[in-house]
Amino acid sequence: MRSKITLKELAKLLNVSVSTVSKSLNGSPEISENTVKRVKELAELHNYSPNLTAINLKRQSTGNIAVIVPNISNTFFAKVLGGIQAEARKLGYQVITYISNESLTVEKQIMDLVSNGIADGILISLSAETQTTKNYDHIYRLTEYEIPVVLFDRINVALVLDKVGVDDMQSIYNAVQYLKSKGLSKIGLVCSIGDLGLAQARIEGYRAAMGDLHVPLKEEFLIVSKDSRVLTKQLDLLLENHKMEAFVTLDYLSTLLTSRVVQEKDLKIPQDIKIIGYVNEDFAPFLWPSISYIDQHPIKIGEEATQLLMERIKKPQPKNVEEKVLKTEIIHLDSTDF
Incomplete structure (x- = not known):
């Protein structure tokens, strides 16, 4: 399946800001006619089409949050999911769970599916392959559509996102x-x-x-x-x-x-x-x-991650990301x- 070109990618090709591309495609009078023409021609060339369902996430609630876990080989993630499920229900949300099986490809496929409007936000523990390759494009792509993403457990990665885990x-x-x-x-x-x-x-x-x-x-x-x-x-x-x-x-x-x-x-x-x-x-x-x-404290990780995601769903685009680090115990x- 061919990947859809994004606003960010168009902006990079044209050497302009994402905001300029967005305004050009929407016919904003703030942008010069020459720039608008260049943007629209390139967008047409690459068959660009806006992700309408992703855009709609900013305007209405699906009542769902998506959770992506890397594996189910031990009960740690089951415990985390228990905390997520309990907290989400308190707040009137349903949980849709996916398993990446430590695969970057599967993780990307799940992200692509979720970005099409089936959930208001995403909780994810990154796959081993994602961390090994340091390929995070699919994560950042969601932020283009202002879909809240919170990392949990596997938070020792170079991603400027909200995180919940332990030290x-x-x-x-x-x-x-x-x-x-x-x-x-x-x-x-x-x-x-x-x-x-x-x-x-x-x-x-x-x-x-x-x-x-x-x-x-x-x-x-x-x-x-x-x-x-x-x-x-x-x-x-x-x-x-x-x-x-x-x-x-x-x-x-x-x-x-x-x-x-x-x-x-x-x-x-x-x-x-x-x-x-x-x-x-x-x-x-x-x-x-x-x-x-x-x-x-996996249940607590699930609860805290869900609470943080709900804050982002209700009040998107915070000034700073937040990292919640829980203390462990022997x-x-x-x-x-x-």
């Missing part, structure tokens, strides 16, 4: 600091989502904490890979070569994998190895042993029993 760097910094306060120094990191902005922030938090606490940082203590087989092999090797005391694990997969590999090496949790990871409150207590985790279970 990922500080979360891991606090976890490492806690383990160090208990006299531990051989603290490793395991991550299977290294291409995401939030993972980079967590890794930065680990490095900062190890540095600030005057703990020698060995690069082999950091195990980062999307391939579970690589993670397993490197973790197994690390445990053979070093008497590790603890691990911080940055996502659901790496948390479960670390717990399994440690126990397969005949090491006991928490007697030999302590673990603080990212697992959901629904599962953490039922693992054996139960795993201490960083609570990101929930201590068996794996940090000292």
Whole structure:
């Protein structure tokens, strides 16, 4: 499907402002006849047509908000959706949910569909591919039509938009600091989502904490890979070569994998190895042993993101974007029993 040219793209081709293009197409007397002619000729050449349904979003409400999540592989996003759903209903809105499956192409297709007038605003957690490629054109295109967009959870990206999430760097910094306060120094990191902005922030938090606490940082203590087989092999090797005391694990997969590999090496949790990871409150207590985790308050993220989106729907074009950062909390279970 051929992409529709936008006002912004026309303006760039003509080296004029978006406002000039818009006024020219609407026959504004403020614009010279020569400029109007140039704009209309180029618009015709590129088969430009205004997105009428998107424009109508500024004038009437659909009663819907769209939510785009990157995956449903764990219950974190289900919890966020629960918070969104509850808050939206309070405010008289229905929620339309889409899954991008970590695909930029799918995300673009969803955005194109939503921009055609089925929702008053969008809540989105960006796909891994979008962050890896840093391709955000489809996000900014919505802002042309003044469709409110709020990012949630995966907010460590270079986009000037409203955001709701947690301080990922500080979360891991606090976890490492806690383990160090208990006299531990051989603290490793395991991550299977290294291409995401939030993972980079967590890794930065680990490095900062190890540095600030005057703990020698060995690069082999950091195990980062999307391939579970690589993670397993490197973790197994690390445990053979070093008497590790603890691990911080940055996502659901790496948390479960670390717990399994440690126990397969005949090491006991928490007697030999302590673990603080990212697992959901629904599962953490039922693992054996139960795993201490960083609570990101997903329901609260959903509620706060929905409230912010509603503010933007009611009062569009704020002077400044807003970033709401929630504090995380370490929930201590068996794996940090000292």
